[in-house]
Amino acid sequence: MTNDETSTQFIVAVRPRLSDCEVCVRSAHFSLVRSEGRPVAHGYRQRMDRLADDVWHLPLAPRNSVNAYVIGDVLIDAGVKFMGGRAVAAARARGVTSHLLTHAHLDHAGGSARVVRELGLPGVAVGAGDASDVARGISALPAGTPRLVQRLTGHFDPVPVERELREGDIVGPGFVVLDVPGHSRGHIAFWREADRVLIAGDVFFNLNVLTTMPGLRPPIARVTADPALNRRSMRRIAELEPSVVGFGHGPVVRGAAPKLAAAVAALPPD
Numbered sequence: 001m002t003n004d005e006t007s008t009q010f011i012v013a014v015r016p017r018l019s020d021c022e023v024c025v026r027s028a029h030f031s032l033v034r035s036e037g038r039p040v041a042h043g044y045r046q047r048m049d050r051l052a053d054d055v056w057h058l059p060l061a062p063r064n065s066v067n068a069y070v071i072g073d074v075l076i077d078a079g080v081k082f083m084g085g086r087a088v089a090a091a092r093a094r095g096v097t098s099h100l101l102t103h104a105h106l107d108h109a110g111g112s113a114r115v116v117r118e119l120g121l122p123g124v125a126v127g128a129g130d131a132s133d134v135a136r137g138i139s140a141l142p143a144g145t146p147r148l149v150q151r152l153t154g155h156f157d158p159v160p161v162e163r164e165l166r167e168g169d170i171v172g173p174g175f176v177v178l179d180v181p182g183h184s185r186g187h188i189a190f191w192r193e194a195d196r197v198l199i200a201g202d203v204f205f206n207l208n209v210l211t212t213m214p215g216l217r218p219p220i221a222r223v224t225a226d227p228a229l230n231r232r233s234m235r236r237i238a239e240l241e242p243s244v245v246g247f248g249h250g251p252v253v254r255g256a257a258p259k260l261a262a263a264v265a266a267l268p269p270d
């Protein structure tokens with residue numbers, strides 16, 4: 001490990017609206033872009049934290065409430081639609097050439113149509129079980145969800161699927177695809193055994209979505225296709241004893257193995 005391991009970079013996802021924006025002046029999350037001292041644009045100040053060799057964490061929203069990652073030249077997830085510009089800016093800064101999704105939910109795939117369009121990519125790679133939902137822009141809610149709720153809240157801009165991923169496929173700098181279904185039918189995670197780094201998506205949440213307090217827990221049942229199946233995936237991931245784990249929601253966890261073990265020990269027996 002080098003000193004670079006903990007390095008942090010910022011890039012600004014510019015919004016092309018001339019402004020002397022008070023929000024930018026006051027906020028750690030926004031920045032003014034100046035030319036010859038005058039504000040010419042404003043934008044979100046996208047942070048990128050290096051987690052391990054060739055692995056970067058992109059908190060797309062404050063308090064790590066929505067995350068994306070870059071492994072090598074691969075962008076994993078892109079947040080909700082309005083975060084797509086942030087994902088594009090970070091992807092450009094990291095020289096991204098392909099885009100993967102952990103699963104077909106609107107808070108991960110919502111920014112993907114813009115990423116694919118602006119980076120000129122043929123499409124995304126996604127777990128085989130979620131491919132048709134990504135191609136149709138359907139953010140599937142559990143069986144029994146009222147149809148009106150599904151219609152009002154269960155959609156994002158459709159994205160072409162370039163590749164369907166399966167257990168054992170290799171992506172990016174030495175990451176193996178894990179089939180970890182439950183939160184969605186085709187949810188996948190990315191595991192690099194050499195340094196025990198895992199990008200887990202939403203198999204766990206590391207955030208209470210109401211209070212934004214960190215803490216490992218199962219994903220919200222209301223948006224989880226099969227909670228019992230997801231608990232099986234949680235146990236599988238804990239048994240890998242990962243060292244560094246990145247989640248879709250909540251801060252990255254280091255020294256993760258005992259924390260994940262404690263979280264799955266608290267689950268109801270299946």
Ligand SMILES: [Zn+2]
Nearest residue numbers: 105107202248
């Ligand atoms: Zn999510």
